[in-house]
Amino acid sequence: MMTSFLVEQALRSGKLKKDELVSVSENAWCRGSSTESCMYLPLNSQATVIDILRGIIVQSGNDASKAIAEHMAGSEQGFAKLMNAEAQRLGMTHTNFVNATGLPDPAHKSSARDLAILARAIIRDSSDYYPIYAEREFKYNGIKQGNRNALLYTDPTVDGLKTGHTQDAGFCLVTSSKRNGMRLITVILNTNSAQARADQTRTLLGWGYANFEQATPVQPNAVVTTTKIRFGRADTVAAGLATPWTVTVPRGQKVTTTAQIKPDLEAPVTKGTVIGKVVAESNGKPVGEAPLVAQADVERAGFMLRTWQRAAGLFGK
Secondary structure (H helix, E strand, O other), X not given: OHHHHHHHHHHHHOOOOOOOEEEOOOOOOOOOEOOEOOOOOOOOOEEEHHHHHHHHHOXXXXXXXXXXXXXXXXXXXXXXXXXXXXXXXHOOOXXXXXXOOOOOOOOOEOOHHHHHHHHHXXXXXXXXXXXXXXXXXXXXXXXXXXXXXXXXXXXXXXXXXXXXXXXXXXXXXEEEEXXXXXXXXXXXXXXXXXXXXXXXXXXXXXXXXXXXXXXXXXXXXXXXXXEEOEOEOOOEEEEEEOOOOOEEEEOOOOEEEEXXXXXXXXXXXXXXXXXEEEEEEEOOEEEEEEEEEEOOOEOEOOXXXXXXXXXXXXOOO
């Protein structure tokens, strides 16, 4: 998942192009065995980045993961450094990557919570490529392989994300489902079969949708707070949401909000500029936050007015 996420972000930023060719080294080449899944890229061949991405997501191709790692960072070890840097940025505090495939290594680890954080980032930041996670099959080099996520075939609300299996980790599944506008992410690790991971995911999703609901802490057009602004033609500016905002909370729990504005806000301020954030809490615990933006332009005051404002500030007026 982290490998595909880094590819998606590189495509998004322009560092990679969809039709850019990736070479398959002997190290990346998959010889074919029962111990690993492959895209079956021929040795010394080339494949486009978008095909490599599909090979990683749909076919769980270890060869595709190694090839793109070498293409992006020169080596799999170098790519692991990129993975760990991104994990740290996302707040994945119990994760350490040493390879691009997820194959067993004593130092390679993650947690259910961290994988959920990564899944959320993929859904949020890779919207152009997220539909690939719902594709049921992919054919490359004359070999058609089906997506191993069984829920894609049985639950129309499931649209991703990723299966995994090693002897050490067992059968694992990170799933995303969206029902009636509410999305839930589940993580199942270390089951004893592909059937077990699918069954446990169905059970967890059923429990989640039965016990949680979406709440709207602040209406889209509401003024959350009005804050003072220094050296402006206006003394204050209203702060509100830039886009609609919902949070997922246990059914029936009340949601409260707290506004946090940047200190010493000065003009000029343009409408839509982020000037703080609003934090939602339920049962005393944070459940989400959203940026607050200025609801109007505030021009900077002229020299004489700014001088008077400074003087008034000195005397506490």
